[in-house]
Amino acid sequence: MNAETKISNELKGFYKLSQVQRIGFGSGDLAQNLIYQTVSMYLLIFYTNVFGISAAAAGVMFLVVRIVDVIWDPIVGAFVDKSNPKMGKYRSYLILGGVPLTGFAILCFWNGFSGSLLYAYITYVGLSMLYTLINVPYGALNASLTRDTDEITKLTAVRMFMANLGGLAVGYGVPIVVQHFSPDGKINSKESGEAWFITMTIYAVVGLAMLIFCYTQTRERVVMNEKETENVKVSDLWTEFKHNGPLRVLAFFFITAFAMMAIGNSAGSYYMIYNVQAPDMLPYFMALGSIPAFIFMPLVPAIKRAIGKKQMFYVFLTIAIAGMAMLYIISVVPALKTQIWLVLVAQFVKSTGVIVATGYMWALVPEVISYGEHATGKRISGIVNALTGIFYKAGMALGGIVPGLVLAYVGFDKDNTTVQSAFAEQGILWLVAIIPALLLIVAMFVISKYELEDDLIDKINLEIEARHKN
Template sequence: MSSNTMENAASRGFYKLSWLQRIGFGSGDLAQNLIYQTISMYLLMFYTNVYGLDPSAAAFMFLIVRVVDVIWDPVVGTYVDKHNPRFGKYRSYLLLAGVPLTGFAILCFWDGFSGSLLYAYITYVGMSMLYTLINVPYGALNASLTRDTEEITVLTSVRMFLANVGGLAVAYGIPMIVATLSPDGKINTVESANAWFVTMAIYAVAGLVLLLFCFTQTKERVVMDKSETDDVKVSDLWVEFRRNRPLRILAFFFVTAFAMMAIGNSAGSYYMIYNIHSSADQLAYFMALGSVPAFIFMPMVPAIKRKVGKRGMFNIFLSVAILGMILIYIISMVPSLRSQIWLVYLAQFIKSTGVIVATGYMWALVPEVISYGEYTHGKRISGIVNALTGIFYKAGMALGGVVPGLILAFVGFDKNNSVSQTAFAEQGILWLVAVIPALLLGLSMFIISKYELTDEVIDKINMEIEKRSTEKA
């Protein structure tokens, strides 16, 4: 492509970003994952075994928090679309919400009011609302950097790579640090409470530094004029949902995908401690394997997508994830296999490979449905669309929080036993790790098969949008 052609493409919104800009944007997801993944993987165990809540009470609280999110997300999305803060329409919130999010995340893992449901509600609801205040505009920021579909794919790959750096830091680092700092060397006892607090403080502050770096390296280029967003309102969320079919498909995919991840992640530590009877370092290795495949396969996503297409890539990697879950179940049911820890690791690696690629790439589809809405109805309401996807992925997280707590309560999980559980309780944990997530993945595969926006279609849509903008000017 000639320099003039590249300049013309850029002037039409098809920007190519530098690697520093790509890494800078991705560092925002790395920062958020230091908190989100810790909440997803370990908060339920902290609440039941360390803080002292009953599993059923924790499950109901997770549900209430997600109900609050359903109300809060569209409010945030509407506010973001209608306002233009001094430091940028979307990037400003990395600064505005970063510091209070850090504080609330740390307080979620403080046992100063041990056993108090009120304190748990206040800190968890507050943390979740502040997380939304960063996550919704951050998601919209993606679509404001460029319209170029290939650049969006690369940007998403970098973002997911760094998100999984955060996931790895949490999965491996959290249990290792907590066990090291804990007087009894465990992560699931009352004695480990202070170790959890110190560890979360380290991770939350590191996340704040990364949010500031993300702020310095991002520049919004594709945004609607103020006059075009003045009439944005909360009801636009539901209007857009009804008229934007690709958005509906993606939203339902988010529900099933995040439910699958949240259930599996929250049950992973229970599985290793009570089904496999692992040590702290073995638990750390198992949880780390939930992120390691990202460093192998996420850089290959652009090439894989070009080779097999979006639908082919989803089908291949969702199938790989299901295979890994089947292997986990078989290995766990056969004592001679369960004692071979390397087989457990192998099954986890296979499962995680499929999950990471399929669920990582889905974020590249969000700018596509935003462009589709702009093309068909003239409004580029990025905040509203990201609020809607936020509602659905948090609905998935709600299932991920509620289902494990209810299952643990049903199978008679003993929160006071840090070593073993009944055979029935172990079977319930195994269902949470393998069976229920596999069923959700099958449903996810069916849902995403209905997505019809190919790269060719999206390229034509974006070119037409820019042509209209040029003619209007």
């Protein structure tokens, strides 16, 4: 590409980003994971063991929050598309939403009103609504930085690297910090309440600092003007879903992918404690759920250039299924079951496939936004990200329901902390390997229907920019 073409493309929206800008954008996902992953992994045990409400009441609350999300997400999507704050169309919410989100995250892990279901509802619903107020515009910000597909691939690779860094800091770090501040050295006792409050304060404040850094390093450059977005409304979400075929494909991929991750993650601790009988190795097993990101996500742009986008999905979804098959075989062969290193290798293989495939799917969101803009003339990034948010939360909700149903079916004994029946162990293995593998096969079929190859999306983006120029 000669210099003249390069300058021309820059003017047409195909902007190049520096590595600092990519890291700055990715720090926003790191920040959100410091809060969201802490809530996802540990809020339930805090509510039941520290705050003092029943598991059933907490379960109902989690369902209510997901219902609120379904209503709230499209409202936020339409609002951010229609609004044009002076601090930035999308990035302003990193600050405007980040400050109150920090406060609500800390309050969620404060047991000053111990046992109060009303307090728990107010703080958790507030936290979830404020998280959406950041997450939806943050997703839209991704599509506003550039139209260049190679740049979006690099941006997504850095973003997923940073997101998994946040996940690792939470999965491995939170229990250690809580134990450090807890007077009895435990994370699941009444006495650990203050330790949880201190820990969440640390993580939330660091998260806010990351959101501020993200704000300083990003700038919206591919957005519609006020006149073009003044008629955006919530019903555009369903109109967009109806007419945007690639968006429908991506939405159903999100459901299967997030259901798979939620089921596998929730079953991991049961698997290491009861099937492998090595609870002391649980932190390492869980850490391997994030570590492959630091090795393979930086290689994604090169891999995509070498084999193509869709083929990359096929390869890494197959790797994930192979890792799950390894876990299953190791678990049913007595001679292999005692070899912990084999379990860890299988977890690494599985996580490698899952991280790359599910990480790269975020790079497709700007593509379906451009596809919709090409067809309708509206670049409603907030609406599209609200819709993908609904579907990934639907997948997470499904992933939260299935493990409980399976464990109930196989007669899991919650009072036994060391051993389960052979049938219960089999049920845990279904959750770790069989059900996630089946969902990945469905995901592979779904992604096969995705038609936006790089040359087509580049053509679409060039045509859009040509329209604006005229």
